[in-house]
Amino acid sequence: MEKLKKxxxxxxxxxxxxxxxxxxxxxxxxxxxFQKSTYGEFLKSAEGIATNILASRLQSLEEAxxxxxxxxxxxxxKFLYNLTQKAVALLPVIVEIxxxxxxxxxxxxxxxxxxxxxxxxxxxxIKSLAKQLEKQxxxxxxxxxxxxxxx
Amino acid sequence: MEKLKKxxxxxxxxxxxxxxxxxxxxxxxxxxxFQKSTYGEFLKSAEGIATNILASRLQSLEEAxxxxxxxxxxxxxKFLYNLTQKAVALLPVIVEIxxxxxxxxxxxxxxxxxxxxxxxxxxxxIKSLAKQLEKQxxxxxxxxxxxxxxx
DNA sequence: ATATTTGCTTGCATATTGCAAGTGCAAATG
DNA sequence: CATTTGCACTTGCAATATGCAAGCAAATAT
Numbered sequence: 254m255e256k257l258k259k260x261x262x263x264x265x266x267x268x269x270x271x272x273x274x275x276x277x278x279x280x281x282x283x284x285x286x287f288q289k290s291t292y293g294e295f296l297k298s299a300e301g302i303a304t305n306i307l308a309s310r311l312q313s314l315e316e317a318x319x320x321x322x323x324x325x326x327x328x329x330x331k332f333l334y335n336l337t338q339k340a341v342a343l344l345p346v347i348v349e350i351x352x353x354x355x356x357x358x359x360x361x362x363x364x365x366x367x368x369x370x371x372x373x374x375x376x377x378x379i380k381s382l383a384k385q386l387e388k389q390x391x392x393x394x395x396x397x398x399x400x401x402x403x404x
Numbered sequence: 405m406e407k408l409k410k411x412x413x414x415x416x417x418x419x420x421x422x423x424x425x426x427x428x429x430x431x432x433x434x435x436x437x438f439q440k441s442t443y444g445e446f447l448k449s450a451e452g453i454a455t456n457i458l459a460s461r462l463q464s465l466e467e468a469x470x471x472x473x474x475x476x477x478x479x480x481x482k483f484l485y486n487l488t489q490k491a492v493a494l495l496p497v498i499v500e501i502x503x504x505x506x507x508x509x510x511x512x513x514x515x516x517x518x519x520x521x522x523x524x525x526x527x528x529x530i531k532s533l534a535k536q537l538e539k540q541x542x543x544x545x546x547x548x549x550x551x552x553x554x555x
Numbered sequence: 556a557t558a559t560t561t562g563c564t565t566g567c568a569t570a571t572t573g574c575a576a577g578t579g580c581a582a583a584t585g
Numbered sequence: 586c587a588t589t590t591g592c593a594c595t596t597g598c599a600a601t602a603t604g605c606a607a608g609c610a611a612a613t614a615t
Contacts, residue, residue, distance in 0.1 A: 260426075260450075260451040260452070261449075261450040261451045262450075262511065262512050262515075263430075263433070263450065263451070263515070264501065264502050264505030264506065264509055264511050264515055264519075265429055265430060265433050265498065265501055265502070265505070266430060266450075266451055267505055267509050268501045268504065268505050268509075269426050269429060269430070270426070273424070273425060273426045273429070274424060274425065274426070274571095275411075275420050275421070275424045275425070275572095278416055278420060278424070279414075279416060279417060279420070282414070282416050291592085291593085292592070292593050292594075293591085293592060293593075296593095298412075299411075299412035299413075299414065299417075300411040300412045300414070300417055301411070302573095303572070303573045303574065304573095304574090304575095304593085304594070304595085305572080305573080305574090305594085305595075305596085306571090306572065306573070307593095307594090308593080308594060308595080309571095309572095328581075328582075328591095328592085329580085329581060329582085330580070330581040330582065330591070330592050330593075331581090331591095331592065331593075332592090332593070339507075339508055342504055342507055342508070343504055345500040345503070345504070346497060346500040346501055346504055347416065349496040349497040349500050350415065350416055350419045350497055351415050351416070352496070353419065353493055353494055353496070353497060354415030354416070354418055354419050355415065356490075356493055357490055357493070358415055358418050358419075360413065360415050361413050364413075364414070364415055368415075425602095426603095442561085442562085443561070443562050443563075444560085444561060444562075447562095452604095453604095454603070454604045454605065455562085455563070455564085455604095455605090455606095456563085456564075456565085456603080456604080456605090457602090457603060457604075458562095458563090459562080459563060459564080460602090460603095479560095479561085479612075479613075480611080480612060480613085481560070481561050481562075481611070481612040481613060482560095482561065482562075482612090483561090483562070
């Protein structure tokens with residue numbers, strides 16, 4: 254449906270072509286930090302994404318290979334969206350956004366607490382969360398993979 | 405014109421409300437890495453931003469206090485756009501995006517070279533570029549400040 | 556004086572987003 | 586086993602944002 258066209262060969266520009274919008278990184282956030290993995294869970298996020306936008310973002314994230322769509326192990330009515338390595342590799346970016354936001358926004362107490370933890374040892378935080386996410390990936394990736402659209 | 409409304413109290417969401425679009429970070433990039441500082445220079449970027457979009461982004465970046473609009477020291481026909489500390493503080497985010505892009509894109513040789521340099525000592529790279537940018541700020545910030553719109 | 560540069564603004568076509576209301580299949584309920 | 590509910594979307598349409606081309610006023614160059 255949507256084409257993945259690069260506007261230039263600049264790495265920032267190319268990255269923004271993939272996740273430079275108001276929603277994509279929030280879906281990634283939900284998967285990384287809140288263990289969300291289904292359409293319904295993403296819909297419930299505080300920001301209130303519209304259903305059609307969510308569907309379109311999930312599709313483009315899948316096309317960009319940041320997420321994988323799998324059959325849900327416990328229900329045929331659901332699908333399970335999983336992060337890929339490529340998305341997990343975005344963790345440093347997301348952490349740095351947090352640190353920036355920490356400097357310039359008034360964040361809620363629980364967020365501040367988490368950021369404080371990050372600041373203690375950034376690399377360690379990233380490494381250990383990445384490891385954890387990869388463990389989750391392995392646990393589910395072994396199951397059925399949904400058709401990868403090729404239109 | 406555009407309102408700076410937060411969709412939620414999440415730091416990622418709040419950040420995306422400011423620079424979560426296809427153009428804002430590219431303008432910052434041009435200022436950080438290519439010493440661009442005027443409307444005309446931003447217009448010439450490889451990605452080809454439309455004039456009205458550029459005007460609107462410059463305005464919203466100014467409202468978000470990521471840039472400052474100053475009178476140009478050498479010409480009354482021009483304005484000089486300057487990064488603020490708040491924008492310079494985004495350097496780690498932009499560097500991490502580069503590192504991510506380095507892993508997953510085919511980047512041009514000159515970009516690869518720069519990234520290699522970054523990888524040698526990330527913190528040092530950020531620190532020294534930040535210092536350099538702050539020096540530029542000081543050099544120009546002392547001049548006339550243009551009216552801050554308050555509508 | 557006249558032409559050109561600069562930083563926009565304005566109109567209008569097109570694309571993206573947002574909202575509300577479906578739709579089809581799976582699973583739970585009676 | 587018929588009906589309702591849950592889930593993952595799709596569809597239609599209005600609102601907003603983007604993109605393109607042209608225009609415009611002030612400043613500078615010729």
